[in-house]
Amino acid sequence: VLIGMIVGYASATQEAATMLSIAIGSILLLLSNLILPIETMSKFVVDISRYNPYVMSSELIKQTMLFQAGILDIWVELLLLAGVMIVLIALAFGVNKASKMRLLQKSPHLHKGYIYVPEDAYLKLGKHIIKNKNDVLKVLKSMSDEEFETHVKKKNEISDWVSNILKERKLAWRLRFKVRNRMLAIMERDIEKENKYKKKIMNNAKRDS
Known part of the structure; x- marks a missing residue:
């Protein structure tokens, strides 16, 4: 075996x-x-x-x-x-x-967060469109209080999208609390960690080539 x-x-x-x-x-x-x-x-x-x-x-x-x-x-x-x-x-x-x-x-996109999202799976929140986690962070910063109340506080559509489309259920669970500042901090830490990992992979690939 x-x-x-x-x-x-x-x-x-x-x-x-x-x-x-x-x-x-x-x-x-x-x-x-x-x-x-x-x-x-x-x-x-x-x-x-x-x-x-x-x-x-x-x-x-x-x-x-x-x-x-x-x-x-x-x-x-x-x-x-x-x-x-x-x-x-x-x-x-x-x-x-x-x-x-x-x-x-060879394929850093296979790491979590680099999943391919088709256009029909984009999350549309009024005038905002979310394609990836960077967009989640941007939309959370730019959306008005009324939009946040409609799309997040009443039903956390962002958390559902992260879970169902990006398949990151742990991150989605952390985003479920519906507090904007807390959600922003969580997304910033997650994206920063992901960028560091991607940079490490790229550096290893350059060193081995």
């Missing part, structure tokens, strides 16, 4: 992940002592196959089931198997993080 996760994270396409998974699975199966006895292979292959998690696990089961080996008798093998699992888990997390960074560097 962990090897499959690593292959999936490291592959750029689904086809590449499938082909690489088949290749690695075939190699591990060949070295699993299931198809061919490992003893019939070269010493180099035998030494490598001993680190195959399947071979290590099957040997431990064989020793405990057939030879009644106790924990003290197989503690070295257990420690080695645990070490292999820890390395695979660390590698899976590392490759996952690297693949996410690579994806965000």
Whole structure:
């Protein structure tokens, strides 16, 4: 499972992940002592196959089931198997993080707040039109008290739009209090945080290129 996760994270396409998974699975199966006895292979292959998690696990089961080996008798093998699992888990997390960074560097709009909003999904509040979060901030600043009363205090249309269209339910929940100054402060902090994240992604992309 962990090897499959690593292959999936490291592959750029689904086809590449499938082909690489088949290749690695075939190699591990060949070295699993299931198809061919490992003893019939070269010493180099035998030494490598001993680190195959399947071979290590099957040997431990064989020793405990057939030879009644106790924990003290197989503690070295257990420690080695645990070490292999820890390395695979660390590698899976590392490759996952690297693949996410690579994806965000190529497509920073995938980060929350950069979702594509079609024209028919724009929020129209009287003469104001909201297309993104920057527009939310501008409209909150420019709308009159009467407009704020109509579109926010009676029914918080901005909070509903942020939740349903931008899919940012946490931000929408924070905007539900219907107090203009508080909503402005929340939007300013959110946009500032988002801009810092975007700048960081761009700097990482320039450094790696």
